Amino acid sequence: MSPRAALRLERLGFRHVYDYTAGKADWLAAGLPSERGEARGSDGGRAIDAAQHVPTCQLDDLVADARAKAQKLDADHCVVVDGTGVVHGRVRFGDRVDVDDQVVVEEAMELGPTTVRADEPLDALRERMAARDVTSVLVTTPDGCLLGAVTRRPGPS
Amino acid sequence: MSPSAIGRRGTAYLLEWGAALVEVLPRAEFDEEHLPGARSIPLRSLDVGAVEGLDRATPVIVYCWDSL
Numbered sequence: 333m334s335p336r337a338a339l340r341l342e343r344l345g346f347r348h349v350y351d352y353t354a355g356k357a358d359w360l361a362a363g364l365p366s367e368r369g370e371a372r373g374s375d376g377g378r379a380i381d382a383a384q385h386v387p388t389c390q391l392d393d394l395v396a397d398a399r400a401k402a403q404k405l406d407a408d409h410c411v412v413v414d415g416t417g418v419v420h421g422r423v424r425f426g427d428r429v430d431v432d433d434q435v436v437v438e439e440a441m442e443l444g445p446t447t448v449r450a451d452e453p454l455d456a457l458r459e460r461m462a463a464r465d466v467t468s469v470l471v472t473t474p475d476g477c478l479l480g481a482v483t484r485r486p487g488p489s
Numbered sequence: 490m491s492p493s494a495i496g497r498r499g500t501a502y503l504l505e506w507g508a509a510l511v512e513v514l515p516r517a518e519f520d521e522e523h524l525p526g527a528r529s530i531p532l533r534s535l536d537v538g539a540v541e542g543l544d545r546a547t548p549v550i551v552y553c554w555d556s557l
Contacts, residue, residue: 333532333553337513338492340535341549348508348548349492352500356512357555359524362497367527369520 354474362473363450376455379448383471383480388413391420395440396433398423411470412441417477419470421445447472450479458484492551500550508548524552 338351352358360366363380387410389398398410402425412421421441425431431440447470448457461469461484471479495503504510510527512519519529530539532553543549 333513334551335492337511337530337532337535337551337553340532341511341540341551342492344535344537344540345545346540346543346549347546350495350499350503350508350548350550351492352496352550352552353494353556354496355552355555356514356522356524358497359500359552360522364497364501365525366522367525368522 358474360451361449362475363471363479376453378450378454379452379457379469379471379482380450380479382454382482383450384483386411386468386470386478386481388478389423389437390414391436391438393437394433395423395431395435395437398437399425399431399433409468410437411445411478411481412437413478419445419447419472419476419478422470445470447476448482449474454482457482495550500552503548503550506548508550509543511543511549511551512553513551514553518554527552 334351338349341349387401387405387407389401389410389412391412391414402410409422409424411419412423413419421443422445423437423441450471467486468481468483470481473479510524511530512523512527513530513532515531516529
């Protein structure tokens with residue numbers, strides 16, 4: 333639709349026409365601001381609304397450095413990102429005893445942590461997290477850049 | 490000159506420089522949610538009258554839902 337609109341505007345005499353091809357879906361998935369109609373009413377919110385800061389480390393960091401960053405934020409894991417903020421993996425600590433502190437993070441990380449988009453409906457996300465007993469899910473842009481994490485406190489047994 | 494395809498960063502950059510932003514989806518979708526500062530000109534209505542308020546020398550960005 334937008335390519336046709338862009339050509340139409342050129343026909344109407346516009347000299348500098350740009351087509352944001354990835355569109356509204358991309359913008360919202362990146363957690364960027366939007367304007368909503370009054371008729372929309374309230375909903376349960378989106379993942380970006382509940383996303384919190386998480387400790388991060390670089391691929392070349394030592395596990396010891398990643399552990400220190402996690403401890404500063406009282407976390408049991410550290411998200412591994414590259415220079416552009418794209419998520420590559422996660423290093424978990426907690427009760428793990430097999431992680432060598434002198435190894436680079438890239439060698440110790442688990443690959444491909446689960447991520448969700450910023451505009452993921454929060455209620456449905458929390459239900460899925462509860463069903464799978466997941467306590468933390470990373471929120472990223474469509475390009476894979478880290479925005480934060482949605483956490484869930486385990487319920488009473 | 491063909492319209493240029495741009496991404497999210499390019500869109501944000503051009504908006505900072507004063508580009509106009511047009512959503513070409515049906516009005517109901519625009520009303521539900523749209524990018525800040527966008528105006529609604531559904532593709533079916535995109536004629537001379539609909540763009541009267543837009544300066545033809547100013548960059549204009551169009552968008553719809555996605556690229557599919």
